[in-house]
Structure formats: C-alpha cells, structure tokens
Amino acid sequence: MFEPVYEASAWLQFEERTPYLAFENKDDGRSKLFFQTQIEIIRSPLVLGPVVKRPEIAQSPKIAAQTDKVSWLAKQIRVTSVGNSELFRILYADPDPKIAAGVVGAVTESYFKLRDQTDAERNQRIIDLLGQEKDRRLREVLRLRDNVRALAQEAAVKDPFAAKMEPAAAQKHPLADLESRLIEVQVEGTVLKARIKAAEEELKAKEEQWAAASGEADQLLTKQELALRDVLADRIVEESPEVRQQKDIIAAKMANLKETERLVAKGRQSPVYARLLGDIRNDERTLDRLRNEIKQRAVREAELSLLAKRTEQGTSLLQKKMDELAKMRSDLAACAVMETMLLERYEKQRKDVEASSGDTLELGFKYDELVRAEKVFEMIAQRAVELQTERGAPGRVRLMQGATPPSAPVEAFPLKLMAIVCMGGLCLPFALAVLWERLVGRVGDSAALESQSRLAVLGEIARLPMRSPIGHRSSSERVKHDLRLFEESIDSLRTSLSLSESLGGMRVLAVTSAANREGKTSVASQLAVSFARSTGKQLLLIDGDMRCPDLHNVFNIELEPGLVKVLDGGCELEDAINTGWSDLVHVLPAGRLEVNPHTLLGNGTWTSLLSRIPEKYRYVIIDTPPVLSASEALVLTKEADATLVCVMRDYSRVDQFRKILERLETAGTRPVGIVLNGVPVKDYSYRWGEYSYVRD
Incomplete structure (x- = not known):
C-alpha cells in the first residue's frame, strides 16, 4: 500500500568568503x-550522534527500527x-511531516552548536599560541x-635610541628588501605553527568525540587495526614535508660526496x-630526530583515521581535515x-659589506x-589583535530559514515509481536471459577458443542447411x-589436416566433443567422404x-551386427563392415548395445580391433561419444593417432x-586441433568468402 512521504528542509547560506569587522581574512579563498x-x-557522527540521542528523534518509527541509527540517518x-548560489538545503523525508521537520531542525541545531564551539x-587556541610567541x-x-646599548657604549654613542639611527644596511648595501621579505616569512611561519598546533589538538580531541557520537562501547583498536x-603512522612520517625535505638534503649531499670521491686525488x-x-652524518641524526618527533603525532593521526573509517561519513570528513593539515604543514x-635561503643571502651580503667597510658597521648591523x-x-601582536577583534564577526554559515512541517507530500501518487516497476517487470526476463548467457559463457568465435587453450582452430x-518443407525454387537454391x-x-x-607436417603419418583419427549436439557426427561423416x-x-x-x-x-545402412558384435566376439570384423554405400567409404556401424560399453572395450579388445583393420584402408575415422557424458570415449581416443x-x-x-x-x-x-562447428552461412561467407565454380 502506498504511503505518502513528507520532506522537510532548512535553508543555509555558506558565505564564499569569511565576513569580517575590520580585518579581512586573505586565506579563505578555497570556497569549494x-x-x-x-x-x-x-x-558526520559528530552532528548526528547528539541528534539520535534525543528521545523524540530516537523514538520515531523509522529511526527506532534501525540498529546503527547514526549510519542510517547519515544516508x-x-x-x-540551490543552483550556483551560496544557498544550501538540509533535507529529510518521513511519513510524518512533524517528525521530518523535527529531524531537520535537530540536525541544524546540532551542526551550528558544533561549528560555533569548534571555531x-x-x-x-591560536590566539593563546600567538600570545606565547609574542612573549618570546x-x-x-x-x-x-x-646588546645594542653595550655596543653603543663601546663606540662612545651616548644614547642609541634617543636619535633615530639609520639602518646600516640601508646606507651601505641594499639589504632593506631582504629584511622586509625575511620579516614576512618569519611572521607567516609563526602564524602557521600556531594554526597547525591548534589543528593537531583539535584532531586529537576528535577521537573521543567520534567514540561518543558513534555510540561504540569499546573503542580499543583490534589487533589488525593496531598493525595497520x-x-x-610510518607512511605519515615518511610523507611529512619535514622528513621529505631532510631526505632531499641528504640525497643531494650524498651525490656531492660521490662526485668528490671521484674527482679529488686522495x-x-x-x-x-x-x-x-x-x-x-649530522643530517642523518637530524632526520632520525625529526622522525621521532613526528612519530607520536603520526600514531595519533593513524588511530583517528582507523576509528573514523568505521563510518563512511567519518572517513570523508577526516580526509578533508587531514588534507587541510597537510597543506598547512607543506x-x-x-x-x-624560504627563511633559510633569505638568511643565507642576508648573511652573505652582510659579510661582503663588512669586508669592504671594516668593523665600523657592527653597531649598525646589530641595530x-x-x-x-x-x-x-x-x-605577531597585530595578528593576535586581528584574531581577537574578528571573534565577534558574523559566522561564515547562516541559517536563512528553519525547518517547518511540510503541508503536502513529495508525491501524491507514485506514478514514476509505478512506471519504473512496470518497465522493470517487462525487462526483467530479458535481463535474466542475458545474465544467464554471460554466466554460462557460450563459445562465440575462434579467438575465444584459442584464448582458452594451446590448440589451434x-x-x-x-552450418549444415535444413531443407524447407515448402518446395519453392528460391528455397531449394538457397539450400x-x-x-x-x-x-x-x-x-x-x-x-x-593433410598438409600438416605433424600429422603426416596419421592413420587413425578420432572426432569427439564435450557434450552431445555439437556436430561431431556430421563432421566425422563428411570428413570421411572428403578424404576418400x-x-x-x-x-x-x-x-x-x-x-x-x-x-x-x-x-x-543396417545397424547390426556392428561394432558391438565384433567387440564381444559374436562376429568377425570383415563381416561387420558395410561396403554397400560406396566403393571408397566403408562403414562399421555401432550395433545394438546390450551391456555396459566399458565391458566391451576392456581387456585390450579395442586395441586388438584396431590392429586387425586391413591395410587397404588409408584412413580410419572414429565417431566417438561425447567425453563428459560417456567416459568410454577416452578409451577410443587414446588409441587414435590424433583427436579432433x-x-x-x-x-x-x-x-x-x-x-x-x-x-x-x-x-x-x-588432441591436435579444434573444429568450430555451426558457423552461420552469412558469417562464414563474410569471414572466408566464397568462390563458386561452374558445373555442367
């Protein structure tokens, strides 16, 4: 019976850039x-975990019936x-419109609570870390x-800060640009360190939140998860920017060391x-120290990754958090x-200036x-003030409209669903037939056969033509x-077969197949006529x-006495062979079977029969039973010179x-080769062509 479903929605706006009061954030351009x-x-479970714990939500019929409520609700x-705008909608459908609106409202409330708290x-934390850096x-x-005051006293300068000194670098050498760039890089690095530390602490705290939100009683990792x-963790350590940079430095010095060994005389x-x-050696010790420092952090990140992977949404969210953290570390x-390069350039140019001007500039450089x-x-102090000021700025996500119980169902009657069901009912038999054919795996062409064995086709x-019961002339010509x-x-x-060098001495040829109705009898009989x-x-x-x-x-021809009588000793071979059909093609029919064929073929009787076949027969062709359903075919084929x-x-x-x-x-x-039987006439003509000849 059809039950109408109501879908409730809440409207949110995700600002492309962060709103600000006085200081614009220039680092939030990755809106996508x-x-x-x-x-x-x-x-994620961080939002949906508190939602499903609400009594009015947990007791709703659809959610109450689920074992893993968080995972089910996430789906x-x-x-x-909404289009290409900044607007987004949170949607949930339920037979009860009030429950639908209640779930959307609870999800919206939980999301904003988590976002406000996390931000x-x-x-x-960033402000606190910047404060610590500011004090340092x-x-x-x-x-x-x-230091400057001490040097000023030695240089007989009374008060170096009373009158504004001109930087020595600006007077003697163009170092002002280097200093400015160096200051920017140092400040940027300081802020990044604070952001990274805050993000790492946030990820560390996520483990407990994930455990509580997922509702799992035991959050200990399994043995397999511990090994993983x-x-x-080792992969995180080796892929960290610090370790990769240090390894590159060591690799470059190793190359330089080998070149030195080759060029220097000693x-x-x-x-x-x-x-x-x-x-x-010093760089390698530095690398080991870096690995040890990063190891503990990497272990925590790996544990969090494994816990988050227990839910699909947790995996996706964690990956994005890890990507953000990896970018900041990079x-x-x-x-x-950059700071190292700038310092090296600064010190080099500074030494050049000192070498040309003596020691008189020491006070200036210290200044x-x-x-x-x-x-x-x-x-740094300004950055801390900016963050402190912008704490009161509007959020980047705003609730435009809360959820209300919908007045109309999503669909009054499921016409589309009924149409799909009807079409599915019509197409299902054909789909099952196609699926069955694919599962069975029929032979379609020569390439498929040769790919399954080492034998050639x-x-x-x-295909052997079937005569039409209606005797039209056109039908007769086609036959x-x-x-x-x-x-x-x-x-x-x-x-x-005749031109094959490997079959030059062949006399006895067996024609067999896996099952019946595969055309072995027609091939054997017509091949005998063709050879003769x-x-x-x-x-x-x-x-x-x-x-x-x-x-x-x-x-x-007559069925008896045939092969059966020859094998049981009731008839001589020459008497059982029928020579009446043709002077060249003589046939030994099977005869009427009254006992198990294995009894007749045992004790070497089949081998003895083949040895008694007169030498006047250039070829002996055997039409065997199918191998899979009649195992005596293996006895018949084993004594043959070749098997098709x-x-x-x-x-x-x-x-x-x-x-x-x-x-x-x-x-x-x-077995010497494969015969692909039953090829449609059109396919055969297209593949091999036809070359008719004129008959009188």
Whole structure:
C-alpha cells in the first residue's frame, strides 16, 4: 500500500568568503573545499550522534527500527546546493511531516552548536599560541636592545635610541628588501605553527568525540587495526614535508660526496670528503630526530583515521581535515626553506659589506637585527589583535530559514515509481536471459577458443542447411548454396589436416566433443567422404557412439551386427563392415548395445580391433561419444593417432570445453586441433568468402 512521504528542509547560506569587522581574512579563498567540508560535517557522527540521542528523534518509527541509527540517518539526510548560489538545503523525508521537520531542525541545531564551539576553541587556541610567541619575541627584542646599548657604549654613542639611527644596511648595501621579505616569512611561519598546533589538538580531541557520537562501547583498536596503525603512522612520517625535505638534503649531499670521491686525488682520505661525510652524518641524526618527533603525532593521526573509517561519513570528513593539515604543514616547510635561503643571502651580503667597510658597521648591523625583531614582534601582536577583534564577526554559515512541517507530500501518487516497476517487470526476463548467457559463457568465435587453450582452430564449419518443407525454387537454391559452403568448409578442414607436417603419418583419427549436439557426427561423416574423394583410396568410418548411434541413419545402412558384435566376439570384423554405400567409404556401424560399453572395450579388445583393420584402408575415422557424458570415449581416443575436438558455436560452453581438454590430456590422448562447428552461412561467407565454380 502506498504511503505518502513528507520532506522537510532548512535553508543555509555558506558565505564564499569569511565576513569580517575590520580585518579581512586573505586565506579563505578555497570556497569549494569549505562547502564540501561543511556538507560532510552535517552528515558526520559528530552532528548526528547528539541528534539520535534525543528521545523524540530516537523514538520515531523509522529511526527506532534501525540498529546503527547514526549510519542510517547519515544516508537519509541530504544536503543539496540551490543552483550556483551560496544557498544550501538540509533535507529529510518521513511519513510524518512533524517528525521530518523535527529531524531537520535537530540536525541544524546540532551542526551550528558544533561549528560555533569548534571555531571558538580553535581561534582561542591560536590566539593563546600567538600570545606565547609574542612573549618570546618580546624577550628577544629586550635582549637585542641590551646588546645594542653595550655596543653603543663601546663606540662612545651616548644614547642609541634617543636619535633615530639609520639602518646600516640601508646606507651601505641594499639589504632593506631582504629584511622586509625575511620579516614576512618569519611572521607567516609563526602564524602557521600556531594554526597547525591548534589543528593537531583539535584532531586529537576528535577521537573521543567520534567514540561518543558513534555510540561504540569499546573503542580499543583490534589487533589488525593496531598493525595497520603502525604502517599508516610510518607512511605519515615518511610523507611529512619535514622528513621529505631532510631526505632531499641528504640525497643531494650524498651525490656531492660521490662526485668528490671521484674527482679529488686522495679520494676518501681527503679532508673535503671527511667534512662532507661528517655533514651527512649530522643530517642523518637530524632526520632520525625529526622522525621521532613526528612519530607520536603520526600514531595519533593513524588511530583517528582507523576509528573514523568505521563510518563512511567519518572517513570523508577526516580526509578533508587531514588534507587541510597537510597543506598547512607543506606551507610551513616552504616557509622554513624560504627563511633559510633569505638568511643565507642576508648573511652573505652582510659579510661582503663588512669586508669592504671594516668593523665600523657592527653597531649598525646589530641595530638592523633589532629593528627586524621589533617588526616581527609588532606583526605577531597585530595578528593576535586581528584574531581577537574578528571573534565577534558574523559566522561564515547562516541559517536563512528553519525547518517547518511540510503541508503536502513529495508525491501524491507514485506514478514514476509505478512506471519504473512496470518497465522493470517487462525487462526483467530479458535481463535474466542475458545474465544467464554471460554466466554460462557460450563459445562465440575462434579467438575465444584459442584464448582458452594451446590448440589451434583447424577449421570453421558452415552450418549444415535444413531443407524447407515448402518446395519453392528460391528455397531449394538457397539450400544448395548453403550445402556447397558446408562441403567447402569440410574440404578446407581436410586440407589443413593433410598438409600438416605433424600429422603426416596419421592413420587413425578420432572426432569427439564435450557434450552431445555439437556436430561431431556430421563432421566425422563428411570428413570421411572428403578424404576418400581427394585421395581415391578406401577409408573406414567407425561409429564408436554405441549408446546413441547415428551413422547408420546418415548412410542409410543396417545397424547390426556392428561394432558391438565384433567387440564381444559374436562376429568377425570383415563381416561387420558395410561396403554397400560406396566403393571408397566403408562403414562399421555401432550395433545394438546390450551391456555396459566399458565391458566391451576392456581387456585390450579395442586395441586388438584396431590392429586387425586391413591395410587397404588409408584412413580410419572414429565417431566417438561425447567425453563428459560417456567416459568410454577416452578409451577410443587414446588409441587414435590424433583427436579432433568439435565445438558448436553459440551452444557449447567454455567451462565444458576446458574440462574436455583436461580429461583428454589426463588420459594421454593426442588432441591436435579444434573444429568450430555451426558457423552461420552469412558469417562464414563474410569471414572466408566464397568462390563458386561452374558445373555442367
């Protein structure tokens, strides 16, 4: 019975850029990532965990019936954008409109509560860390001031701060640009360190929040997860920007060390080599120290990752948080490299100036260092003031409209659903048929056969035509045409066998198949006629399918006495062979079976029979029973010089084809090739063409 469903919604606005009171944030341009992160937060256990704990939500019929309420609700809550705008909607559907509105309202409230709390804690932590850095920088400024005063006294300068000194670098050498850039990089690195530390502490706290929100009683990692944690932690350590940078430094010095060993006369005994080797050892110790410092952090991140992966939404949200943290660490590593380069350039140019001007500039350079430290201190203090001021700025996410119970269902009557069900009912039988064919795996062409074995396809046989019961002339001509192609395909197979060097001494040829109705009898009989016609010599065709004989019907001869009587000693071989059908093609029919065929073929009777076949027969062709359903076929084929395996196109199964090859190989037979039977006449003509000849 159809039950109407009501969908409630709440409207939110995600600002593309963060609103500000006085200081604009220049680092929030990644709006697409911000939007996606908020969507994942809304559907995460951090938001939905408190929602499902509310009695009015937990007791609603649909949610109460779920074992894992958080995961189920995460799949039902939808967060969609409205066009290309900044507007988003939180949607939830339920048969009860009040419950639908209640769930959306609870999710919205939980989201804003988490966001306000998280943002406030993160900003406060960054402000605290910047305050600590500001105090450290202040102590550094005071120390530098004391140094400048001491140098000023030595230089007989009464008060270095009474009159504004001109920086020596600005007078003697263009270092002002380097100083300005160095100050910016140092401030940027300081702020990044504070943000990274705050983000790491936030991620560490997420583990307990995730555990409580997911409702899991035991949050200990399993043995498998502990092993995986160590692997993940090692990978986090090795992929960290600090470790990668240090490894690059070591690799560059190792290359320089090898080049030094090659070029310097004393090689490893030279002082240059020893100094470089010492530097590398120091760098390796630094690398070990970095790994140990990062290891603890990496273990916590790996644990959090494994816990979050217990829910799909947790995995997505964690990945975004980790991406943000990784980007900040990468930016910090870039800042560190830039600061090192700028310091090296600054010191080099400073030494050049000192070398050209003597020691008179020492006081000026110390004053420059003090000015730079004061500027860094001022910029850090300014950044802390900016963050403190912007704490009262409007949030980046605003609630535009809360959820209200919808007045109309999503769909009054499910016309689309009914149409889909009807179409599905009509298409289902066809889909099942296609699926069955794919599961069964029918043989479709020669390439499929050759891909399943090491045997080659020696011939493709055109489909044997069926005469139409209505005797139209056009129908008769078509049958003649198709019959001619069938005979031509048999002649092509015979030619392949005759010209094969490996089959030059072949006399006894067995024709078999995996199952019945794969065309082995028609191939054996027509191949016998083709061999006799081409060689002009007599040929013996034996019907070895004693359970279900058919060659006597093909050649319109008597069934008895046949092969059965020869094997049980009731008849001589020469008396059982029928020579009346043709002077060249003689047939030994199967006879009427009255006992188990294995009894007749045992004790070497089949081998003895083959040895008694007169030498006048150039070829002996045996039509065997199907191997998989009549195992005596293996006895018949084992004594043959070669065995052909017949396969019917679009009928034979690939798995049965593989099984017959395995059994033939196990029995010690000699399969020499495959015959693809039943190829449609049009396909055969298209693939191989046809070349008719004129008959009188």
